[in-house]
Amino acid sequence: SYKLSLLRVATNSLYLTTDQVIYIINQFPSNDFSRVYAAVALHSRTIDLDNFHKILDSLQATEQIELMHRLGWLNVINPLHPNHAYILDLRWWDHRELCKVLVRLAVEEPGTNWINEAYRWSIKDKPVPGWALPSTWCTKDHEANGEGGPRRFGRLRLRYTSDPQAGCEPNWKVRKEVKLHFLCGEPTMSF
Numbered sequence: 066s067y068k069l070s071l072l073r074v075a076t077n078s079l080y081l082t083t084d085q086v087i088y089i090i091n092q093f094p095s096n097d098f099s100r101v102y103a104a105v106a107l108h109s110r111t112i113d114l115d116n117f118h119k120i121l122d123s124l125q126a127t128e129q130i131e132l133m134h135r136l137g138w139l140n141v142i143n144p145l146h147p148n149h150a151y152i153l154d155l156r157w158w159d160h161r162e163l164c165k166v167l168v169r170l171a172v173e174e175p176g177t178n179w180i181n182e183a184y185r186w187s188i189k190d191k192p193v194p195g196w197a198l199p200s201t202w203c204t205k206d207h208e209a210n211g212e213g214g215p216r217r218f219g220r221l222r223l224r225y226t227s228d229p230q231a232g233c234e235p236n237w238k239v240r241k242e243v244k245l246h247f248l249c250g251e252p253t254m255s256f
Contacts, residue, residue: 066099068093068099069093069099069102069103069106072089072103072106072107073106076106076107076110079110080110080111080112081107081110081111081112082111082112082113082116083111083113083114083116083117083119083120084116084119086104086107086111086117086120087120087123089103089107090103090104090107090120090123090124091123095124095125095128098128098131100123100128101124101128101131101132101135104120104124104132104136105132105135105136108136108140114143114248114249114251115143115145115249116143117141117143117249118141118142118143118146118149118249120132120141121141121149126150129150130152137159138151138153138159138160138162138163139159139162139163139246139247139248140247140248141248142163142247142249143244143247143249144166144170144240144243144244144246144247145237145240145241145244147166147167147170147225147227147240148224148225148226148227149224149225150222150223150224151163151167151221151222151223151224151225152220152221152222153220153221153222154188154220155215155216155217155218155219155220156217156218161214161215161217162246164202164215164221165214165215166243166246167179167223167225168198168202168203168215169203169239170225170236170239170240170243171198171225172203173236173239174227174233174234174235174236174239175232175233175234176228176231176233176234177226177231177232177233178226178227178233179198179223179224179225180223180225180231181222181224182196182197182198182221182222182223183196183221183222183223184196184219184220184221184222185219185220186218186219187218187219187220188220192222201213201214202214202215202216
C-alpha cells in the first residue's frame with residue numbers, strides 16, 4: 066500500500082525504539098495485516114531489540130502469528146520475558162529451537178510454567194489427550210541415537226507464565242544463557 070511504501074522511505078535513515086515502532090504500527094488498520102507489514106519494515110530500524118517482544122502485546126492473535134511467520138520467533142522473542150502464548154510447528158527449525166528453550170525454562174524454573182499445553186501429531190489431528198511434557202524432550206538432540214530433544218514434527222500450543230501466584234519464579238541465570246541464541250542477545254551498536 067501507499068502508506069507502507071511511504072513508511073519505508075520515511076524511515077530509511079532513522080533508528081527507532083520499540084515504543085516508537087508500536088506507536089507507528091498502531092496508526093495502521095488491524096484488519097489487513099498492515100500493522101504486521103509495518104512491524105516487519107521497521108524491525109531492522111529498531112535499536113532496542115530487547116524490547117521488540119512488546120509489539121506482540123499490541124497485535125491481535127492472528128497478527129501475532131503472521132508476524133512470527135514473517136520474522137521468526139528467535140528474531141522477536143526475548144527469553145528474559147517469555148510470558149506469551151505460543152503455537153509452534155516443530156517441523157520448522159526456529160520453532161523447535163524455541164521449544165527447546167521453553168522446555169529448559171520449564172524444567173529449571175519452579176512452578177507450573179506451561180499453561181493449557183497441547184500437542185497434536187499434525188495440524189489435522191486432535192490434541193493428544195492428557196499430554197504432558199515428556200522427559201525425552203529434556204535431552205540433547207544428539208542423545209537417543211540422534212532422536213533426543215523435542216519431536217521433529219507436530220504442533221505444540223502453550224502459554225508460558227512466570228506468575229508467582231502459580232508458584233513460578235524466573236531463573237535469571239538460565240534466561241540470560243539462552244538469550245544468546247536469540248537476535249536480542251546480540252550486541253547492539255552504540256551511538
